[in-house]
Amino acid sequence: MDNFLETQLHPAEICVVCTEPFSLSHQPVALPCKHIFGHECIKKWLKSGQGNSSACPTCRYVVVEKRTPRVDFDTSSIWKALCDQPPERLNSLMMAIWPGLKILWQRHPSGNFSITEILDQAVIPALIKTARRTESPQDRSYDPVLDCYNLVAASWDSLGRPDTATGLAIAFVRLARLMSTASATLPKWLTSTARTNRLLWRANASLGIFELDVSWDFIIEATNLEEEQYFPLLHLYTVLVSQSIAHNSQPTPWPTRRHDIMNLVVERCCTKIGGTFWKGKPSNKFKDVLVAVYEELRRYQLEKGKMSLRGHDGEERVVKGIWALAGWTAKKVEVR
Incomplete structure (x- = not known):
């Protein structure tokens, strides 16, 4: 035992991630597997989201379980997740759609907007503006608004940006048209209220996903x-x-x-x-x-x-x- 204590136990002097010695500004920390690293170094390693970075660099002990692939990335699931968002979030999304519709009204006073114009000028910019993003993919929680943007933009671009709506884009085009219809009747001050946006959202959501009109x-x-x-x-x-x-x-x-x-x-x-x-x-x-x-x-x-x-x-x-x-x-x- 004495021989083991004298020859086999070595104090941790350097971090194996950065190979720099520990100091007051480079504090050592131990993972559950007992291996020791610099505090900031191991944080960056585990949060980088690359390769085997979810495991200990020395023994590959799994410290952070990697996120399993999504099984619900489909139109119906994403739409339901969006509709379940807090009213304040949905109101923010609709408030971001109104400016695009205002531009379209200036271009076409008749209100006859094409699907391409609605998506390009109002819907997609609003989704981009309202979507939540985080710095680290490892930490990112799924955001229904961001999912909507990814699905709508990807499907539309892959089809060559046609003047037709498919999939999730149908519900957003219909929403924009309902908003446009309402703006032709409502006084301007009423179109910017949360209760009007809530009324419009509920009316649109009641029609499901696949009814364009x-x-x-x-x-x-x-x-x-x-x-x-x-x-x-x-x-x-x-x-x-x-x-x-x-x-x-x-x-x-x-x-x-x-x-x-x-x-x-x-x-x-x-x-x-x-x-x-x-x-x-x-x-x-x-x-x-x-x-x-x-x-x-x-x-x-x-x-x-x-x-x-x-x-x-x-x-x-x-x-x-x-x-x-x-x-x-x-x-x-x-x-x-």
């Missing part, structure tokens, strides 16, 4: 009030109708013939709001209900001192109540 069928289905999936879209549409009432001058006197009222409502609430981007056409039955909704909203807003719907929390009950009452009113008119 908003369809009137979705809104009509939501008016049954038993179909919860598309209700966020109906909520958004009702807010736009309410804002149209608040910010458009109303005919004086108000038309008395139902045909004239129908033409007015369809022009303001279907042609101007849906435009050319919403797929299909509203049915005649839906138009009858919409007239009743329009008149009920006019009455409601006059009673509330012209207070229009703006996407506030708890507003869903008002929206459901108005559509339920309108459906009942339309049935009475139909019976007559």
